[in-house]
Amino acid sequence: MRSLTLALLCSFSLAAEAQTEIPLYDVIPNSIPTTNREKSVTDHVGKVRISKVSEPGLTVYLPPKEKATGTGVIIVPGGGYSILAIKHEGHDVAKALNEMGIAAFVLKYRLPDDTTMIDRSIGPVQDAQRAIQIVRERAKEYGVKTDKVGILGFSAGGHLASTAGTHFDTHYIDVPRKTNLRPDFMVLIYPVISFTDSLMHKGSRTNLIGEHPSAEKIKTFSNDQRVTAKTPPTFLVHAKNDKTVLIQNSRQFYAACLQHKVPAELYEFEEGGHGFGMINPGSDVKWMELLHKWLRQNKFVK
Structure with missing residues (x-):
């Protein structure tokens, strides 16, 4: 009987950890049919990088029902629009958010x-x-409230998250049910924000809009220039010594939020560089704890 009980407990534990990845589309828009060349590589410290993504998906992480807050966060890994740092800027973050009762x-x-x-x-x-x-359309299934759906992005993923948060009035996809595409809040971690010559991360800009983009394209995707009073409340984190994506990216977005009276908070690490994920080895401060506090203060979680 004891061995049966242990086996059942193990099976329940495995079931709780099992995650579901769903395709984003039945028919991928803006797509040229081609062979799927997606590739995943794990380095010597366990960081996973995916390249050549042409078939997008969404991996669902739901917290235990007794902990669920009704808040959901879409996590957008970085990688310069050339790869996805899918583990330490993706799946690991999802598990940590689940601990806060947040669906990820x-x-x-x-x-x-x-x-x-x-x-x-x-x-x-x-x-x-x-x-x-x-x-939003499957909110009831996921235990998420439709007015508590946020987006969290790292580096170029921060650029994409901030694009979602500043371009929501432009529908790049079909929205037959008139679903609201505006995130309720944004979390931007060492984000690429500006595509101007002085602040850009060259790889991200080149990969997204080309080697010699027009002035109009640069302005369209410089998201600090698209902040309005309707921009979602935003929490930003950046290290002052980040040489890959200059901290002025976060500072300019933060200043634009304040100018338009959008609730915003920027935490600046003295050290840490770029790409540290959830844990900055140069500081004892845990930005995820600061985020949790900010979410509570702004009533996005209990």
Whole structure:
């Protein structure tokens, strides 16, 4: 009997840890039919990077029902629009959010590629909008309140998250049910924000809008320039010594939020560089704890 009980407990534990990945679309928009060349590589420290993504998906992580707050967050890994740092900026974050009672949805978005999409500049934002659409339309199934759906992005994923949060009036996908595509809040971690020459992360800009983009394209995707009074409340984190994505990206977005009276908070690490994920080895401060406090203060979680 004891062994049977242990076996049942183990099976329940495994079931609780099992996650579901769903495709974003039945028919992928803005797509050129081609062979799926997606590739996943794990490095010597266990970081997982996915490249050549052309078939986007959403991995669903739901907290235990007794802990659920009704809040949902779509997680957007970074990688310069060339790869996805899917584990330490994706799945690991989802598990941590579950501990807070937050439903999490890891977005595996299409990476810009002229061989797989008609207009590579809008492929990623289509996928971000579709993720918001799915979570809102299936909110009851996921135990999420439709007015508590946020988006969290790292680095270039922060650019994509901020695009979702500043371009929501432009529908890059079909919205037959008139679903609200505006995230209720944004969390931007060492985000790429500006595509201007002085602040851009060159790889992200080139991969998304090309080597020699027009001034109009640069302005369209410089998201600090698209902040309005309707921009969602925003929590930002950046290290002052980030040499990959300059901290002025976060500072300019934060300043734009304040200018338009959008609730916003920016936490600046003294050290840490770029790409540290949830744990900055250069500081004892845990930004996830600061985020949890901010979410409570702004009534996005209990």
